[in-house]
Amino acid sequence: MNELHKESSPYLLQHATNPIYWKAWNEKTLQHAKQNNTLIIISIGYAACHWCHVMEHESFEDESVASVMNDSYTSIKVDREERPDVDAIYMKAIQIMSGQGGWPLNVVCLPDGRPVWGGTYFRKEEWTNALEQLQSLFETNPEKMIEYAEKLHEGIQLIGLIQKSNSNVIFTEIQAQELLKKWQKSFDLEYGGYARAPKFMMPTNLEFLQRFGHQNKNKSILEYIDNTLTKMAWGGLFDTVEGGFSRYSVDVKWHIPHFEKMLYDNAQLLSVYANAYKRTQNELYKEVIEKTICFCDNELLNDKKGYFASLDADSLNEQNHLEEGAFYSWKKEELELILKEDFDLFSKVFNINSFGFWEEEKKYVLIQNQSLNEIATTNNISVEILKEKKKNWEQLLYDIRKERKKPRLDDKSITSWNALLIKGLVDSYKALDNPKYLHKAINIADFIINQQWNEAGFLWHTYKNNHSKIEGFLEDYAFTIEAFIALYQVTLDNKYLMNAKQLTDYCFEHFYNEKEQFFSFTSRNADALIATHYEIEDNVIPASNSVMAHNLYALNIYYENSYYEKVYQNMLNSILPTIDYASAFSNWLSLWMNTLETQKELAVCGENALENIKKINNLYVPNIIVAGSTNESDIPFLKDRFDKEQDLFYLCSNRTCQIPEIKIENIIKIIKNE
Numbered sequence: 001m002n003e004l005h006k007e008s009s010p011y012l013l014q015h016a017t018n019p020i021y022w023k024a025w026n027e028k029t030l031q032h033a034k035q036n037n038t039l040i041i042i043s044i045g046y047a048a049c050h051w052c053h054v055m056e057h058e059s060f061e062d063e064s065v066a067s068v069m070n071d072s073y074t075s076i077k078v079d080r081e082e083r084p085d086v087d088a089i090y091m092k093a094i095q096i097m098s099g100q101g102g103w104p105l106n107v108v109c110l111p112d113g114r115p116v117w118g119g120t121y122f123r124k125e126e127w128t129n130a131l132e133q134l135q136s137l138f139e140t141n142p143e144k145m146i147e148y149a150e151k152l153h154e155g156i157q158l159i160g161l162i163q164k165s166n167s168n169v170i171f172t173e174i175q176a177q178e179l180l181k182k183w184q185k186s187f188d189l190e191y192g193g194y195a196r197a198p199k200f201m202m203p204t205n206l207e208f209l210q211r212f213g214h215q216n217k218n219k220s221i222l223e224y225i226d227n228t229l230t231k232m233a234w235g236g237l238f239d240t241v242e243g244g245f246s247r248y249s250v251d252v253k254w255h256i257p258h259f260e261k262m263l264y265d266n267a268q269l270l271s272v273y274a275n276a277y278k279r280t281q282n283e284l285y286k287e288v289i290e291k292t293i294c295f296c297d298n299e300l301l302n303d304k305k306g307y308f309a310s311l312d313a314d315s316l317n318e319q320n321h322l323e324e325g326a327f328y329s330w331k332k333e334e335l336e337l338i339l340k341e342d343f344d345l346f347s348k349v350f351n352i353n354s355f356g357f358w359e360e361e362k363k364y365v366l367i368q369n370q371s372l373n374e375i376a377t378t379n380n381i382s383v384e385i386l387k388e389k390k391k392n393w394e395q396l397l398y399d400i401r402k403e404r405k406k407p408r409l410d411d412k413s414i415t416s417w418n419a420l421l422i423k424g425l426v427d428s429y430k431a432l433d434n435p436k437y438l439h440k441a442i443n444i445a446d447f448i449i450n451q452q453w454n455e456a457g458f459l460w461h462t463y464k465n466n467h468s469k470i471e472g473f474l475e476d477y478a479f480t481i482e483a484f485i486a487l488y489q490v491t492l493d494n495k496y497l498m499n500a501k502q503l504t505d506y507c508f509e510h511f512y513n514e515k516e517q518f519f520s521f522t523s524r525n526a527d528a529l530i531a532t533h534y535e536i537e538d539n540v541i542p543a544s545n546s547v548m549a550h551n552l553y554a555l556n557i558y559y560e561n562s563y564y565e566k567v568y569q570n571m572l573n574s575i576l577p578t579i580d581y582a583s584a585f586s587n588w589l590s591l592w593m594n595t596l597e598t599q600k601e602l603a604v605c606g607e608n609a610l611e612n613i614k615k616i617n618n619l620y621v622p623n624i625i626v627a628g629s630t631n632e633s634d635i636p637f638l639k640d641r642f643d644k645e646q647d648l649f650y651l652c653s654n655r656t657c658q659i660p661e662i663k664i665e666n667i668i669k670i671i672k673n674e
Helices: 010-014 027-036 050-060 063-072 084-098 124-140 142-160 173-184 203-215 219-234 263-280 283-300 332-350 372-378 383-401 415-432 435-452 474-491 494-510 544-559 562-578 586-594 609-617 664-671
Strands: 039-045 073-079 105-109 115-119 314-316 322-324 460-464 467-471 600-605 624-629 648-653
Touching: 010 050, 010 073, 027 039, 027 073, 039 084, 039 124, 050 063, 050 124, 063 073, 063 124, 084 105, 084 115, 084 142, 105 124, 115 124, 115 142, 124 142, 173 219, 173 586, 203 219, 203 263, 203 586, 219 263, 219 283, 263 283, 263 415, 283 415, 283 435, 332 372, 332 383, 372 383, 415 435, 415 460, 415 474, 435 460, 435 474, 474 494, 474 544, 474 609, 474 624, 494 544, 544 562, 544 586, 544 624, 562 586, 600 609, 600 664, 609 624, 609 664, 648 664
Parallel strands: 039 073, 600 624
Antiparallel strands: 039 105, 105 115, 314 322, 460 467, 600 648
């Protein structure tokens, strides 16, 4: 075994028996490379990554490859989910060198950690040839390598700088509309999402577009969102048998995914579908929410009521070989045996035909392309009977699939992803009024507070086997603060708001850069990397800085804190003039919408405040931030607003409040613009 057998990360442990002398990322390893003057290989991946497994099998399990790597290099394996900071820095290097990125991410560096060459997946011959050439160059002409490393390092540092605009022009709604017009050119109007493959769901984009379409009464954008959410739910991307979304599809119709299921995707999509359900009352969206939560509970729940990171893309097939999608795909013959006389109707619902055929594996991955109403009409059956049949079919397949070998589990828990799930569960509770969902969200919050929040004030990033490790990154704080604010808004329990404020103040002390006016991704307490990373652009997960800016917006209202207000406004004003592609800044644009005249604040006070706020939360009103209390409150926004004799509703805008309403029916009409 190499040194990785001492680690707890499932991804690193998968490589513990490779013939390569892998080491973990730590100060001791980096010093080893410096002292021995060896080039460093930094290979970054994650447990659910299909192509990471392919490269391991082809190269890292091979003795001849191991010989090349062991003879000349210090080889470091990194779990990107454990060390997103390391991943971000070296991903920038790859993007500069090749114009693209992804995983596995493989970089060769000088002994001081500065990169000189790299890429993503390499075939065995490509990999060994490159390593031999690089080692030869390092021995014969190290000055050339150092010169290139210096230029590349400068590029990484430049990318890390926040591009500030000197413009004093105020960002307007006209500019936002222009950005949307440009953005819409990339929409796939047939299947939803973007007109390209592979196809990622991008929950932050869907959330913003849904809000923008709703507030601007833009029918075409809302139709696009509903088409996207429907086709995603119908596609093989969504596991209709058990629930849960895979990370992305390799085709345009959301059919064949890489089958890895990540907690962060499913957590965020709960919020998207919950808000869409509040807006439309579409039963399909409700089904997606319920199934996704069941999936998380069945497959990802840990011993502390938090949740694990992911399920792998690969599982053991009938021949006991790891195969991508083996757990989720079906042969026509087995479906005929299982479903008997219902097979013909089943095949019309789930396309056991050329549309649903997975050419590569000669199997079928279930996918709908018509609504149940359409299928019922065509087949002269009532939609109620068809719905019941579909439910029974899925249960039958679920029971049979339980006998298959399950995909491998990444059983570490990540604080930021658990916080995202709190938000997803809270939003699901708001939409469906199921108290179990709120209870689950509170359990996760207890897990973070009791297990991941250190007595010294910082958050841990990961948890596994009753052990927390790695000091948290900005994403852990940003999403946990957001989650606590969300819990406060449904429970009216002040402890969540106080926790949010305490963690925010910790971020100012340990992450905020006054000169840059943004929060760095790593704490000032952490060991320095080759460059400072500021996470600015929204991606599959929103940027931790955009989330922090949202948090400061909310806490500024609750606590009437002018410093919070100044900081989030400075952050937003730095970003808005630089936006070219709205899709990379959608969470920032959502924050910008909070600054418009249509934005409202609502204080709900009185002995029935909890019951009343539940009714408010059940509506889709993304331009309102709520607070409330069932007794006297010291929170500045609520101070002196409680009356034990009656319920009061204070609707405010830009720190100016209307005369309080006493009837919830009236306040609902006002906020719905009726």
